[in-house]
Amino acid sequence: MAAFVKSSCSWIPRFISYRGLSSLNSNLRDTKDLLIKYNGGTVDLVKDTTTGIATISLNNPGKKNALTGKMMVELADNISELETWGGGKGLILTGTEGSFCSGGDLDFVKKVLTPELGFQMSCFMHDTLSRLHQLPMISVALIQGGAFGGGAELTTACDFRTMTESARIGFVNIKMGVITGFSGGTRLTRILGQRKALDILCSGRSLDCNDAKTIGLVDLVIPDMDSLDKTKSWLIKNYCTWDTEIIRRVKQVTLAAAEMDIETSLARERILFSQLWGGPAQKAAVSKNLKHN
Numbered sequence: 001m002a003a004f005v006k007s008s009c010s011w012i013p014r015f016i017s018y019r020g021l022s023s024l025n026s027n028l029r030d031t032k033d034l035l036i037k038y039n040g041g042t043v044d045l046v047k048d049t050t051t052g053i054a055t056i057s058l059n060n061p062g063k064k065n066a067l068t069g070k071m072m073v074e075l076a077d078n079i080s081e082l083e084t085w086g087g088g089k090g091l092i093l094t095g096t097e098g099s100f101c102s103g104g105d106l107d108f109v110k111k112v113l114t115p116e117l118g119f120q121m122s123c124f125m126h127d128t129l130s131r132l133h134q135l136p137m138i139s140v141a142l143i144q145g146g147a148f149g150g151g152a153e154l155t156t157a158c159d160f161r162t163m164t165e166s167a168r169i170g171f172v173n174i175k176m177g178v179i180t181g182f183s184g185g186t187r188l189t190r191i192l193g194q195r196k197a198l199d200i201l202c203s204g205r206s207l208d209c210n211d212a213k214t215i216g217l218v219d220l221v222i223p224d225m226d227s228l229d230k231t232k233s234w235l236i237k238n239y240c241t242w243d244t245e246i247i248r249r250v251k252q253v254t255l256a257a258a259e260m261d262i263e264t265s266l267a268r269e270r271i272l273f274s275q276l277w278g279g280p281a282q283k284a285a286v287s288k289n290l291k292h293n
């Protein structure tokens with residue numbers, strides 16, 4: 001756990017040491033042991049080996065798929081499983097029974113209301129969402145029903161977002177007396193830019209599908225009916241018809257470009273490119289005399 005020093009408000013901790021990922025990892029194990037005790041709901045992973053599309057479903061329908069501690073652990077475990085799935089092209093993150101996720105389970109939240117426990121939960125969810133974002137596959141959040149607080153934050157870790165016509169998304173954390181704990185503040189700002197993100201985060205207002213599409217938070221609005229099938233078709237048709245190794249490398253190039261300095265990113269791109277050069281997909285394509293008009 002990071003050290004605390006006295007701040008101007010006596011109850012607000014100031015973290016003076018961030019000891020890097022290796023020390024964070026050991027803390028993550030402790031946090032996992034803590035979180036798993038807060039029961040309720042499941043997070044279910046299905047891998048379709050035919051299409052290469054995985055689906056993660058948040059499942060706590062009695063609470064609009066609010067996240068319990070145990071669900072946070074299951075989400076992390078699902079991401080670990082996807083990290084080892086070489087056949088993955090795409091991922092859909094969604095919720096069951098017409099809802100996406102109403103944020104942290106408030107019954108759980110009430111039991112962990114100390115800055116230390118908040119920091120532990122936040123580290124854990126930051127790690128999970130960073131690993132989700134860095135998966136070498138194209139990820140889409142299907143927002144149906146509502147995505148609120150931590151639920152809205154989850155959507156920002158995906159590459160794309162689809163949203164049903166009747167759904168709403170709200171970064172309501174400010175109305176709950178806090179700011180984004182699952183990394184959604186940083187991620188939303190990267191998606192929308194600082195001015196729009198500040199508007200959304202500081203107003204705490206909920207957006208319908210038209211607002212969300214207009215500001216660029218959502219990529220596709222779909223009818224409520226068969227929204228999972230429609231999202232899956234959109235994902236496959238637009239991005240996942242190509243060879244698995246190519247899709248995974250394109251994702252890795254864009255991640256490197258977004259998150260590394262330019263020389264490191266260019267070096268990574270050269271290696272990823274040369275691993276495909278002369279391979280079966282390229283040989284098949286060049287033998288076809290393709291016209292791209």
Ligand SMILES: CC[C@@H](C(=O)O)C(=O)SCCNC(=O)CCNC(=O)[C@H](O)C(C)(C)COP(=O)(O)OP(=O)(O)OC[C@H]1O[C@@H](n2cnc3c(N)ncnc32)[C@H](O)[C@@H]1OP(=O)(O)O
Nearest residue numbers: 062063064066102103104105106107148149150173176181
């Ligand atoms: C940990 C991160 C933290 C943060 O940083 O802010 C959070 O995410 S805190 C949680 C933030 N989310 C909320 O505050 C959502 C509160 N809930 C609502 O606004 C509404 O319930 C809803 C999500 C808009 C749905 O409204 P509606 O369709 O009218 O259904 P109900 O209100 O009747 O809800 C059904 C049922 O579900 C319970 N519920 C909903 N959300 C949560 C939640 N986050 N935690 C626990 N329980 C939740 C709600 O209380 C109802 O229960 P019953 O009354 O027992 O039927």
